[in-house]
Amino acid sequence: MATNHNITATSRKDEGKGASRRLRRSGQVPAIVYGGHAEPQSIQIEHNHLWLTSQNEWFYSAILDMELDGKVQKVLLRDLQRHPFKQQILHLDFLRVSENETLRAKVPLHFANQEKSPAGKTAGVVVLHELNEVEVDCLPKDLPEFITVDLTELKVGDIIHLSQLPLPAGVAIPALAHGKEHDIAVVIAKHARVEEESAATEESAEVPATKAKADAAPKKK
16 A cells, blocks of 8 residues: 655635736745545645655655645645746646545556666667556555566566556556557567667668659759
């Protein structure tokens, strides 16, 4: 079961762009919490503490205990807007979580023991991480903060697919319900020269096409 993580918020009544700008100038971040069979509610969160919290991976995937005006409710971060170049969070959306209702969330993948694997020890082999997170369905109590993919036995030529991920009890990957074509690769181990040959093939295919365009172009007299 995941560790409890707490954040503190207060309700707000002023809305609109002007109110949001004033909040940000005062060191607060405007946000909204919605869902859970209740009306959406505008809230605000102290920015500096929020910024430090946002540096943790769990903030984006774990169930959070939000203390709002003295009452605690469980929420999941759904959206976070950042300033394009300042270290500033501009707005957040939180979804209320119902204890007995299945939720859908993205969970980070942690790749372990790659350097110990046969593929990791072989010169000229690249190990590609095709995905860094996976979307899952589960009850809130079953939501993992991350899923560990053990690469100890990974060999050259191996491919680990979605269906091979070690999921905790009660957790499912919804994409797999749509057919085998959705069982995509998560990790691929192959020789680096395969990548180089593919790039060279693509480059050589582009050259004749470029030449054909040049030959087809009208010549200046």
